[in-house]
Amino acid sequence: MSGTVAQWLQRGxxxxxxxxxxxxxxxxxxxxxxxxxxxxxxxxxxxxxxxxVWSKDYRLPRYDPLNVDVVYEYVVGAHEAVSEEDFMEIVQLEQYHYASKEELVAIWRCPICGKFIESNVQPKCPDHGVPMKLQEIRGSLPSSRFLILELIERREYEPKVIGYVRVDTPVPLMSRRLPDGTIEKLIREKWFPKDWFHPTYWPEVYTKRAKLLARYRELLKEYGSRKLARAVLGEEVSREALVWSNTAAARIARVVVHPDYRGDGLGVLAVKAVIEWIKDRRIPEMKRRKHIIEVIAQMARYNPFFEKAGFKYMWDTASGRPVLMYPLTDEAKKRINEYLSKDRYGKMHGGVLYRSRYGKVEPLSYAIKFINVSKRYSSTLDISKLPVELQDILKAFGVERRVVERYVIRNATFSIKPRDVVVVIGASGAGKTTLLRLIIGSTLGGNDPKYKPDEGKVELPKNAKVAALLPCELEPKFGDESLLEHITRKVGDAGVAVEIINLVGLSDAVFYRAKFSELSTGQKERAKLASLLAEKPNLLIIDEFTAHLDVVTARRVARRLGRIVREAGITLVVATNRPEVISALAPTKIIFVGYGKVAVMRELPKGAKLP
Structure with a gap:
């Protein structure tokens, strides 16, 4: 039996x-x-x-944006972390969560001399040369329990562990901040039985405060580190606290999902799994039946994954952080509903915290129309300026001077309706980018001939607001600013900027403060989408969509974008030949471009409806 479980058992x-x-x-x-x-x-x-320990396997199908077909599926195993390998994986995820050169997320202890060291990788004891044992993960307590999520079915290059949840006992005291700034103390006890939240872990805070502070100062002087002093002090008093703690509530203290897998429902799955775990095994103490789960999370303002898992917003703490609760029993559900129906402020929000501030755009007022549009390209092959040796080789193949002229698009007539999701396909050089340029040129104007048709016309509604990404031609410029600064500058509201960044799956403060140059290829793709969405367009055009992403990441990004544009009312036109991306987007229309022809190959699937 692992120590994290055995420590809760007592003699007798x-x-x-x-x-x-x-x-x-x-x-x-x-x-x-x-x-x-x-x-x-x-x-x-x-x-x-x-x-x-508790374990359960889950299947999480990811449907296309129209909820018609399964695009891909996660097979995830959830189980309590018990082995050293499990906790090593958690340390790695914590580094993603607190990615900075200065931040150390783990404390290690020598099994021989008991010396403590802070490090993000397993160190060796400087005195004995043996590998040190993991003592503490940043912010956790000896009473903390961890549930990890593993990918059961994964490709070789995918990580084994994609997330974890930390569960603690309830916080000892909780006050709420009212809208006028007034602090109301002991708010939980006014609506729930006091013994649901007491005695919680660390009762010495009340009974031995002076003694603990004195010991903490001694350890701080000895180790020169607040984190190490807290870790040693925690170990010294934890045994008594573990015996004492016996609540009818649990607290979700942390939910961390691997950065490449965010925004795809795995956070909600993790929360739902931990709800089952807490209810079934009475985590963390494994004593009294649990009535309620609480979470204190600032991120809940900008990402609704707790609410999607069934949590209700209750109030803000004295420090201004939102508190959400989930009932595990009928009695808890009754008390939560009573608070939301009788409390003055509870009635105002009704248990709902997250409200989208990005909202919807004004859709295109009518369809984009191509009317007998033609576009020609010509080029002259002239070898006269090449070295004589090379001229002789080319002449041997009959190449001297030639004018090449061809139709890329010829007499194209079709329309793109408001809120359509359109995929443009065709061989390389067939004219996909040309078609996108003609749409862009009809709204942005300008004198560049490559954005104008040679014959016919492209009609766009007057209310068209286009955001476009043509690699190496039209791209967002990030400069040296952080991602949050970049998006905030565009939308003028930091709260909306956070929401947009979350929408594309970069839901972590690490990404908010990161510069574009510091992101991975997949993260850069999402950052570009965030920048385009920050312009609040009603027409979004992207060339070579997901061209540089692996299959797994490309599907996730495409599926996410397909949902975003449908919810916001944006017309989307992308060029790609990747079948997994086309499937994930679930386009209402596929347009083939090739040999001068443009053909609409697919309309909205039968039985499917736009939201």
């Missing part, structure tokens, strides 16, 4: 052990390996399963 407790195999006798002791038995403890007349 009544437990039930069921052996799957006969224990092995070693001397006068019987030994059973951790795979060969089940253990439950008796609490309030009920058996609570302790070992083996």
């Amino acid at each position: 407790e009544v437990v039930r052990v069921t052996f799957k195999e006969e224990p092995i006798k070693v001397g006068n002791i019987y030994v059973a390996s951790q795979e060969t038995y089940e253990l439950s403890r008796l609490c309030d007349g009920e058996l609570v399963k302790i070992w083996p």
Whole structure:
């Protein structure tokens, strides 16, 4: 049994052990390996399963933006972190979460001398040369429990662990800040039984405060680090606190998803899994039946994944951080609803925290029309300026001087309706980019001939507001500013900027403060989308969409964009030949360009409706 579980058991407790195999006798002791038995403890007349740890597999199908077909599916295994390997994976994810050169997210201890060291990778003890053992993950307590999410079905280049959730006991005290700035103390106890939240972990804060502060100062002087001093002090007093703690509530303290997998429903899945875990095993103490789960999370203002999992917004703490709760029993549900229906401020928000500020755009007032549009390109092949040696080689192939002229688009007549999602396909050099340029040119104007048709006309509604991405031709310019600064400059509102960045799947403060040059290729693709969306266009045009992304990332980005434009009312036109991207976008129209011809190959799928 792992120490994170065993530490909650006390001498003299009544437990039930069921052996799957006969224990092995070693001397006068019987030994059973951790795979060969089940253990439950008796609490309030009920058996609570302790070992083996909780685990469950989930399938998370990701449908196309029209909710018609499954584009891809995650097969995820959730289980409590118990092994050293599990906690090493958590440390790696914490580094993604707190990505900065100065931030150290783990504390290690020498198994021989007990010396502590801060490091993001497993160090060796400088005195004994042995690998040190992980003692603490940043911000966690000895009472913390961790649920990790693993990809059961994954490609070789995909990470094994894609997320984790940390669960703690409730915070000892909670006040709420009212809209006028007034602080109302002990708000939970006014609406819920006091013993739901007490006694929580760390009761010495009340009874031995002066003694603890004195010991903390001693350790701070010895180690010269506040984090190390807290870690050592926590270990010294944790045993008594673990015995004392016995609440009917749990607190989700952290939800971390791998940065490449954000914005795809895995955060919601992680929260739903941890709800099951807490309810089934009474996490973290594994004692009293749990009535309620609380979470205090500033991110909930900008990302609704807790609300999507069923949490209700309650109030803001005294420091201004939102508190959300999830009922595990009918009694808890009744009390939450009572608060939301009777409290003056609860009635105002109705349990809803996240409200989109990006909203919808004004759709195109009528269709984009191509009317007998033709576009020619000509080029002259002249070898006279080449070295004589090269001229002779080319002449041997019959090449001297030639004028090449061809139609890229000829007599094209078609329309793109407001809110259409259009994919333009065709061979390289067939004219996909040319078609996009003609749409852009009809709204942006200018004298560049490559943006104008040679014959016919392209009609766009007067209310068209275009945002376009043509690689190496029309691209957002990020400069040296952070991503959040860039988006805020465009929209003029930091809150909306955070929402836009979250929409494209970059939902972490690490990305907010990162410069464009510091992002990975996939993250840069999403950052460009965020920059385009910040312009609040009703017509979005993208060439070579996801061209530089791997299959898995390309599908996620495409599916995400397909949903965003439909929800906002944006007309989308992209050029790509990637079948997995086309499937993820679920286009209402596919336009083939090739050999001078333009053909509409597909309309809206039968039975599908735009939202």
